[in-house]
Amino acid sequence: xxxxxxxxxxxxxxxxxxxxxxxxxxxxxxxxxxxxxxxxxxxxxxxxxxxxxxxxxxxxxxxxxxxxxxxxxxxxxxxxxxxxxxxxxxxxxxxxxxxxxxxxxxxxxxxxxxxxxxxxxxxxxxxxxxxxxxxxxxxxxxxxxxxxxxxxxxxxxxxxxxxxxxxxxxxxxxxxxxxxxxxxxxxxxxxxxxxxxxxxxxxxxxxxxxxxxxxxxxxxxxxxxxxxxxxxxxxxxxxxxxxxxxxxxxxxxxxxxxxxxxxxxxxxxxxxxxxxxxxxxxx
Numbered sequence: 007x008x009x010x011x012x013x014x015x016x017x018x019x020x021x022x023x024x025x026x027x028x029x030x031x032x033x034x035x036x037x038x039x040x041x042x043x044x045x046x047x048x049x050x051x052x053x054x055x056x057x058x059x060x061x062x063x064x065x066x067x068x069x070x071x072x073x074x075x076x077x078x079x080x081x082x083x084x085x086x087x088x089x090x091x092x093x094x095x096x097x098x099x100x101x102x103x104x105x106x107x108x109x110x111x112x113x114x115x116x117x118x119x120x121x122x123x124x125x126x127x128x129x130x131x132x133x134x135x136x137x138x139x140x141x142x143x144x145x146x147x148x149x150x151x152x153x154x155x156x157x158x159x160x161x162x163x164x165x166x167x168x169x170x171x172x173x174x175x176x177x178x179x180x181x182x183x184x185x186x187x188x189x190x191x192x193x194x195x196x197x198x199x200x201x202x203x204x205x206x207x208x209x210x211x212x213x214x215x216x217x218x219x220x221x222x223x224x225x226x227x228x229x230x231x232x233x234x235x236x237x238x239x240x241x242x243x244x245x246x247x248x249x250x251x252x253x254x255x256x257x258x259x260x261x262x263x264x265x266x267x268x269x270x271x272x273x274x275x276x277x278x279x280x281x282x283x284x285x286x287x288x289x
Contacts, residue, residue, distance in 0.1 A: 007238075007284050009277060010035030010070050011252040012207070013044060015269050021058050023043050025065045031274045034066065035249045038106070039073040039207075040099055046072070046106075048098045055105040062106070068206060069108040071151055074099040077114040078135045079127030083110035089135070096139050103148045104283050110151040110204065111143065112179060114166075115158045133170055140173035149175040151205060154195075159184040168202055181207040181253070182237045187220050192237035196244050206241060207253045208234060208276075213276075224259045226267070227279045235283055252276040 010033055013024060024045055028036060038046045046058060062069055076096045099111045115132060140150050150173075158164060164178055180203045185195045196203060210230035211222035227234070238250065254272050256262040 007242075007280060008035060008091075008126050008249045009033050009280055010037055010068070010210075010249040011254070011273060011276065012037040012254070013039045014073070015254045015256050016045075016271070017043050017054065017257065019045060021061050021092075025061055025067065027273055029065060030270075032261040032277050033223050033273075035068045035070045035251070036062070036074055037249075037251050038108070040102065041075055041187050046102060048095060050102065052105070055102060068249075069103075069106040069111055070251065071108050071110040072099050072106070073112045074101045077116075078132050079115075079117050080125070080130075080132040081117065083188070093135065093138065097142055100143045100148050101145050103143075104146040108148070110149040110177060111139075112151045112153050112156055113139070114153055116156050118156045132268060133167075136167075136171050136176060137173060140171065140176050144173070144175050149177050149180045149204070151177050151209070152177040154181045154184045156184070160188050160190050160196045161185075162231075164195075165198045168199075169264050177202050177204040179207060179242070181239075182234065183207075183209050183211050183222060183232055186232055192233075192240040196240055196246070200244070203246065203248070205248050206246070206250050207281075208238075208250050209253050209255065210234065217269075224255060224262050226265065226272075227276060238280075238283060239251075250280060 013019070013036065016024060024036060027033070040046055040048060074096060076092050076099070096111065096113065101153070103111050136150065143150050152158065152164070152167070158167070168176055168178070178199055180195060180199065182192065209224060210227045210232045211224045212231040213222055239285065252273070254262065254269070
């Protein structure tokens with residue numbers, strides 16, 4: 007079992023601190039969030055990226071992907087200039103991925119709703135942008151990874167999207183919790199996605215007390231109601247060979263900030279949790 011973590015909670019950390027965290031806790035992969043105040047940004051120079059690549063390589067750490075901030079909404083109110091800015095930002099993220107030997111670049115889709123946008127024009131806008139991104143990424147030997155989130159969380163929507171995009175380098179990050187928010191079990195999602203599932207986000211949570219709310223509350227690992235063991239076993243039985251990447255969303259989730267946990271302790275706890283879950287260590 008290959009373990010990585012998203013640097014989402016590591017705002018302000020240096021490259022050396024990230025490498026040391028991987029070494030200390032036993033991670034062989036790292037998922038780099040691109041944003042201001044993070045170790046890697048679209049403003050990183052070529053020399054800075056070469057230095058980063060060397061540090062990760064020398065430490066035996068794989069950069070799994072670059073977590074870009076780009077979200078394609080398909081919004082008809084979004085101007086061409088704004089959309090082109092997103093495309094330029096995404097192309098820069100793809101270039102960064104190539105320089106760091108990362109397999110993919112994460113993007114988000116939709117408007118953060120629980121209901122899909124049924125507008126044909128919105129869908130065509132999204133499809134066009136994904137295809138453009140995939141074509142540019144292919145020239146850099148990089149993949150575009152769509153994260154399961156909000157209205158793009160379930161198997162049927164994702165499968166139809168992948169088929170319509172029709173690009174071999176368009177893949178999916180399977181966020182276990184987001185699929186379960188829509189009552190979709192791992193066996194259902196994974197069977198539909200198959201080999202197009204190339205990365206997995208692991209976290210824990212529990213449904214809101216209000217049954218009408220889709221979004222779950224996030225918890226410490228093992229303290230929620232997400233069937234992580236079932237999901238991991240399902241993935242392994244389907245010959246999943248990617249990373250199981252820990253995503254601690256205290257940047258966005260007040261309930262996690264309220265726990266006031268030390269981030270090093272949180273990273274260590276994930277490795278222990280997954281090691282105990284597998285019952286046979288990890289690699």
